[in-house]
Amino acid sequence: MSNAMATVPASRTWQRHTVGQKLARTALWLLIAVAVALSVQSINVIWEFLWDAPEQMMDMGRRMWPPDLAYYPKTVHAALMETFHIATLGTIFSMVFALPLSILAAHNITPHKGLNLFAKTMLVSSRSVNSLVWALLFVAVFGPGPLAGAVAIACRSVGFVGKLLGEALEEVHFGAIEALKAAGASQTSQILYGYWPAVKPAFWSIMLLRWDINIRESSVLGLVGAGGLGMAMNAAIDTFEWDRVAVILLTIFAVVVIGEVVVTYFRRRLI
Secondary structure (H helix, E strand, O other), X not given: OHHHHHOOOOOOOOOOOOHHHHHHHHHHHHHHHHHHHHHHHHOOOOHHHHHXXXXXXXXXXXXXXXXXXXXXXXXXXXXXXXXXXXXXXXXHHHHHHHHHHHHHHOOXXXXXXXXXXXXXXXXXXXXXXXXXXXXXXXXXXXOOOHHHXXXXXXXXXXXXXXXXXXXXXXXXXXXXXXXXXXXXXXXXHHHHHHHHHHHHHHHHHHHHHHHHHHHHHHOOHHHHOOOOHHHHHHHHHHOOOHHHHHHHHHHHHHHHHHHHHHHHHHHHHHO
């Protein structure tokens, strides 16, 4: 009887996390707290300005209202058209360069590791640099204006378009390609009649999405001299004409909303 009682297991208490998991979670929270403390220390926050920020925002809002709507036809409309041109040309240029790079990056089309690495390096390099940094570079090369903005948008977009299109090419079902190969089709014919029909919906979706993003990005490139609405905003801010700044901000907001509607409409028609 005593032996039977000795073998009865002790009652267990259910716990959601093991001791190791609890220690890991505690260490993670400590690391986050240390990272936040170091970040606040390194950015040198001027606390007087921070506490005063709500009052300054209220004052700026009073200066912006009512917006100077008469300013739109004089300057903002031309800057808006320039923004559209920058975004559209930049997207088209990016498509021209992204298509061959995506083919070189897709290992099932280009089974050469050296070419794959070269293409992926170019795509990563494009994505790793912000469009404002590209704009600063090309303003120094071409001078201030929309040309620098269009080239900056193109250089930034190549990596985005090329990466997504390359991944779409790699996911194409191999059955149709195998049939074309068996029929003696050339590499070009395989791309045109095998890969392209399969990735065409993804291609148009990627291009429309990138154009929508480029509309937003080109709106601020003018802050560094690359044309568009950003240049008009920068001029209005420098002269403290906040009612004109309000008109430009409302225009950017309207452009983003309209761009979203247009992209959604064309995606439904094309895909």
